[in-house]
Amino acid sequence: MRKLTVAAVVTIAALIAASPTLAQTTATAQVKGADGKDLGLVTLTEAPHGVLLKLELKGLTPGWHAAHFHEKGDCGAPDFKSAGAHVHTAATTVHGLLNPASNDSGDLPNIFANADGSATAEVYSPLVSLKGAGGRPALLDADGSAIVVHANADDHMSQPIGGAGARAACGVIK
Ligand SMILES: [Cu+2]
């Protein structure tokens, strides 16, 4: 009887852990261009100390592109300004992974698009969480968040967005 009860508890715990509605450990962002064209998928996985991203994109301009987490889950405006600023917590945000004063949680390494416009990469951010783990800003907060790919590379230093230029692609994280 006792053994049966323990087995039942373990089974229920396993079911809860596997349920995306009760404990979401992954998220996805379907990325689109300014013309609404499908530009591929970003899969986000909660890691013990951050979030791991798998980018499988297409249709980009060949070369380096900035990628950032933006603070609202809204890619509705054609210029993607509806996604807001970078995910941040401080009142005054200092951008740049290489900037000594940086406090910007939305910053990410650049990605590289091949001659055919495809970009495949895994990228890790220790600055955010999916749902607030470790006190890090939650991508899946009340107003959501988006991943934005810019026209140009991020210099990781200059303000406000490292010279990344226009917002070329956007995907709501959900
Ligand atoms: Cu950005």
Ligand SMILES: [Zn+2]
């Ligand atoms: Zn930034």
